Amino acid sequence: MTKLDLGGATAIVTGGSRGIGPYIADALAGQGARVALVARSEPELAVNARRLADAGAEVIAVPADITSAQARRELIEVVERRLGPVDVLVNNAGGDLQREFHNLTEDEVQGLLELNLTSAVLLTRLVLAGMLERGRGHVVNVSSMAGRVSFPYTEAYAAAKDGLIAFTRVLRADYRSRGVSASTIILGPVGEAGVGARTAEEVGIKLPPVGLVAPAKIGRQTARAIRRDKRELAVLPGPGRLLRAIMDRFPGLGPALNRASGTNKTMRTVAEYREREARLAAAERSAGGPLSGRGAGER
Ligand SMILES: NC(=O)c1ccc[n+]([C@@H]2O[C@H](COP(=O)([O-])OP(=O)(O)OC[C@H]3O[C@@H](n4cnc5c(N)ncnc54)[C@H](OP(=O)(O)O)[C@@H]3O)[C@@H](O)[C@H]2O)c1
Numbered sequence: 001m002t003k004l005d006l007g008g009a010t011a012i013v014t015g016g017s018r019g020i021g022p023y024i025a026d027a028l029a030g031q032g033a034r035v036a037l038v039a040r041s042e043p044e045l046a047v048n049a050r051r052l053a054d055a056g057a058e059v060i061a062v063p064a065d066i067t068s069a070q071a072r073r074e075l076i077e078v079v080e081r082r083l084g085p086v087d088v089l090v091n092n093a094g095g096d097l098q099r100e101f102h103n104l105t106e107d108e109v110q111g112l113l114e115l116n117l118t119s120a121v122l123l124t125r126l127v128l129a130g131m132l133e134r135g136r137g138h139v140v141n142v143s144s145m146a147g148r149v150s151f152p153y154t155e156a157y158a159a160a161k162d163g164l165i166a167f168t169r170v171l172r173a174d175y176r177s178r179g180v181s182a183s184t185i186i187l188g189p190v191g192e193a194g195v196g197a198r199t200a201e202e203v204g205i206k207l208p209p210v211g212l213v214a215p216a217k218i219g220r221q222t223a224r225a226i227r228r229d230k231r232e233l234a235v236l237p238g239p240g241r242l243l244r245a246i247m248d249r250f251p252g253l254g255p256a257l258n259r260a261s262g263t264n265k266t267m268r269t270v271a272e273y274r275e276r277e278a279r280l281a282a283a284e285r286s287a288g289g290p291l292s293g294r295g296a297g298e299r
Contacts, residue, residue: 027219
């Protein structure tokens, strides 16, 4: 068994500037971990680090674009220099463009795979050797139901999130006997914070209040996955068992369920909104500046 006590452990949490990441950081710091918050947005990272430090945590903000190989190497160096050897890596940063797959450029598809899969795999590779030397470490990869059931317009994102589940499974099997373990956190819809809640507000759609998980619960479950060395934790709303059964045993039911639950319609609204935004951005690029009378695509 490789249960890891978070007291005094050094933990990296990617995606620490907004959404679910800060809640994961709160939960790990609450158990006594020293936390490095990683994301690109420096001001937001600084605010979150200050909040944790005010609550008594040892925390640093490390601005970095995790899709850059050099930035990944530098961020590990900074964390090890300032907080000590890395015991826990939470690969939480991620996101989707929420657009029709055939309209994405090759670079956009590549970017989605890099953010949601490659950077997590390569960050893990960077910390693994040290963890093995010390015989102590845990990697948590934050995945999504999208990796298991087919939500519309998520082709590249779903491929990456499903890939993350497979990566975690093999990592865990290969290294657990040497003291390094791995867990997958599978998320459904999240309320209060995160990309789903932000998108709903931006696009003007209502998310069903009973179908959402609170981000603080995701933080707590992440800490639990590490402490108890859980293989996989699905943090799902209300009818969690039903969703879990569909996800695990009948993934083919996904499209019918999406139709019946109105998910298809909601995702269509979001995708149309994002397509309008993308067209507007392309028009602005070719005009060499902002166009007047921005419509639904205005942020
Ligand atoms: N919210 C949901 O409903 C939901 C559902 C299922 C799964 N998930 C998964 O949960 C995780 C967190 O999602 P969220 O809702 O918290 O998303 P979010 O609110 O959009 O936050 C994403 C985080 O990732 C960081 N990030 C993005 N690109 C980055 C890059 N290149 N380098 C470093 N950091 C980067 C962002 O910071 P910067 O922009 O400052 O870099 C931000 O801190 C993701 O993996 C997502 O796929 C979320």
